[in-house]
Amino acid sequence: MLDGLEIVELRLSEVLEGNDTQRIDSEFFNKKSLYFDKLLKTKKYFYLENVVSGPFGSTLKSHSYLDKGVAFVRVENLKDKFIIKKDTLVYISDENNLLLKNSQLFLNDLVMSKVGNTIGLIARVDEEIGTCNISENNLGIKLLNFIDSEKFYILVYLNSLYSQNLILRRISGNAQPKLNVGDMKKIPIPVVSNSFQLKIQELVKLSQNKIEQSKKFYSEAENLLLTELxxxxxxxxxxxxxxxxxxxxxxxxxxxxxxxxxxxxxxxxxxxxxxxxxxxxxxxxxxxxxxxxxxxxxxxxxxxxxxxxxxxxxxxxxxxxxxxxxxxxxxxxxxxxxxxxxxxxxxxxxxxxxxxxxxxxxxxxxxxxxxxxxxxxxxxxxxxxxxxxxxxxxxxxxxxxxxxxxxxxxxxxxxxxxxxxxxIDSKTQTQIEEKIKKSFKLKEESRQLLELAKKAVEMAIEQDETQAKKLINEQI
Known part of the structure; x- marks a missing residue:
């Protein structure tokens, strides 16, 4: 009668642990999430403390968006993960940013989507953006009290298999799924050595450099075309x-x-x-x-x-x-x-x-x-x-x-x-095509470096840091 059903048996104390809303639904207690949570808690870990929500919808309307000013990050800017997409960014005035200072973010803080079927997209506030604010459909993770290497490690960990599973586990609501500030504060983050954090930081920065090179080649192709015309x-x-x-x-x-x-x-x-x-x-x-x-x-x-x-x-x-x-x-x-x-x-x-x-x-x-x-x-x-x-x-x-x-x-x-x-002539077209192909090749290399960083973090959790560092050294 129970063939094909997934059954979990828990003590009441286990049901209530980290479960402030007293959920008893099967999604919250699925076997994989319980296993991941238990595995992470066999290690030394910590929780995020400074998590904020974007402003309530009525606080800022789309007519307040500008072509320049303080970057205002929406869910659509997070779809590449890790990196905030700049091509669809809108901006708000300094005055509106000041009014929304609670959700203001700075360099190396993180933005995360919290609503609908895009929950769990996480990206870093990079040097190009510097200071930004976030829409009502996002959470802001403020990392002021962490050193830089920790910030990069947290970025990669939150994008990893383990964190993503535990984030999605805490989604509530049927018609409009959502994640609350308190949910994000319940995601355990394993402690790793500074040397391993620096390895992860190096991979993310290498990835970022590849993206900058990619943009450069694409811009050169655009300029070559416009010059020709x-x-x-x-x-x-x-x-x-x-x-x-x-x-x-x-x-x-x-x-x-x-x-x-x-x-x-x-x-x-x-x-x-x-x-x-x-x-x-x-x-x-x-x-x-x-x-x-x-x-x-x-x-x-x-x-x-x-x-x-x-x-x-x-x-x-x-x-x-x-x-x-x-x-x-x-x-x-x-x-x-x-x-x-x-x-x-x-x-x-x-x-x-x-x-x-x-x-x-x-x-x-x-x-x-x-x-x-x-x-x-x-x-x-x-x-x-x-x-x-x-x-x-x-x-x-x-x-x-x-x-x-x-x-x-x-x-x-x-x-x-x-x-x-x-x-235009084939020779110039060839030059343009070569630059475009270099641009996309660098973009793919950037993506692979971020995948390597994620894999290394997951290996450090599953095995140990030594094996994770070995993986990194073998592939870069």
């Missing part, structure tokens, strides 16, 4: 008046909204037309994906990548999956992006492009188009070059023109097909 110092016009005849406007575009005809868009089009170019529809095959609806979403199965999972620098792991039973093998084969497929967002945040580096096992939402270079252009346009063009101001301004004027942005595939693509 004579757009390096391009400043769009601020003029907001344009005089157009009927034949130059509605008859051609079918648009009557004034935003579409801003002079800055004409300027970028004229720049492209002064070079060799073609429309995107002639360059690539454009394939639509699917949108199965939220009823089909589940926690396991085929990974389902949405716009929120994509940036020009890579893909984050999706938290939504689809059942394999929804697709036969032939359909699945067509839907899963192959190497050098370019994913391009057309809904929400439009115009994000990412070149897939290898054959994949995921499916994308209908908001992401799949672009593959046509055979006639295979030798003339390289995939990394085309991806860079799509992410550059050349195409971004065209997408702003086409998809602007609405609350929820939608870039029509018909409009995307008409986008102008400049075609």
């Amino acid at each position: 004579d757009l390096l110092n391009f400043k769009p016009s601020n003029e907001n008046i344009a005089i157009k005849s009927f034949s130059e406007s509605f008859e051609v575009s079918g648009r009557l909204d004034s935003e579409y005809y801003q002079p800055k868009y004409d300027e970028i089009i004229d720049k492209v037309k002064s070079t060799k170019y073609d429309i995107l529809d002639n360059v690539v095959n454009i394939q639509k994906s699917i949108e199965p609806g939220s009823d089909a979403y589940q926690e396991s199965g085929i990974p389902f990548v949405r716009v929120s999972n994509i940036t020009k620098f890579g893909l984050s792991s999706p938290d939504i999956h689809l059942s394999k039973t929804l697709f036969d093998d032939e359909v699945l084969e067509k839907l899963q992006p192959k190497k050098d497929t370019i994913l391009l967002s057309k809904d929400g945040t439009v115009g994000i492009a990412y070149n897939v580096k290898k054959n994949t096992n995921f499916i994308t939402s209908g908001a992401l188009l799949h672009l593959t270079i046509k055979s006639k252009y295979k030798e003339k346009i390289f995939s990394e070059y085309l991806t860079l063009i799509l992410n550059s101001l050349v195409v971004q301004m065209q997408s702003q023109r086409d998809a602007g004027g609405s609350i929820i942005k939608h870039w029509k595939p018909s409009e995307i097909g008409e986008v102008l693509i400049p075609i």
Whole structure:
């Protein structure tokens, strides 16, 4: 009768230990979490004391966000883990930051997501950010009283298998899962030697250096492209008046909204037309994906990548999956992006492009188009070059023109097909592609160093520091 059931027998004292809310649900007392907790407590350990929550939602509204000021970290900035993503950062004023001083964080403090299906994403406040504040959906972990090596060790430990399991164990709520400040103060952190902490710190800093080098190569590729197109110092016009005849406007575009005809868009089009170019529809095959609806979403199965999972620098792991039973093998084969497929967002945040580096096992939402270079252009346009063009101001301004004027942005595939693509010489394209590939190689090396740091921390817990240090020395 009990076949397949997981049963745990505990004393009342064990049930109540570290259980202030007196939970008795099976998720809280699953065998793996109990084992991890017991293992960690066989060692010397400590708890975090200075954990704060982001401000209540009504305290700060989105209209308070600025383009510069004090960085305001939201959940979407944590999706790379370890590192706060800068490309989607918003800012708040010094005055608002002062009003929210309780949740203000400083260099080497940590930010952690606490709500929904993203709970447990943890990243460090780095030198570039320095001082920041956090949204209501995040926790702040203040590490002022720890030395630097301890701070880096805590960062890696909290991202490790052991900590992540114990963090997720303490989630409460069904409709909207959440983690409270008190929950985070119950996660045991094993004490390790300073020499081991320094090893972990070294790995994280090496990883950070790789990221900085990666950004440098990507920036060089962007500058090389813009120089070639004579757009390096391009400043769009601020003029907001344009005089157009009927034949130059509605008859051609079918648009009557004034935003579409801003002079800055004409300027970028004229720049492209002064070079060799073609429309995107002639360059690539454009394939639509699917949108199965939220009823089909589940926690396991085929990974389902949405716009929120994509940036020009890579893909984050999706938290939504689809059942394999929804697709036969032939359909699945067509839907899963192959190497050098370019994913391009057309809904929400439009115009994000990412070149897939290898054959994949995921499916994308209908908001992401799949672009593959046509055979006639295979030798003339390289995939990394085309991806860079799509992410550059050349195409971004065209997408702003086409998809602007609405609350929820939608870039029509018909409009995307008409986008102008400049075609430069193969030699310069090769130089650009080499820089892009170096950039992504360094990014992957950075990720591997963080994985090594996590593995070493886990080995120190499972075995000992000697074996963990040996692992590090063998791989760097």
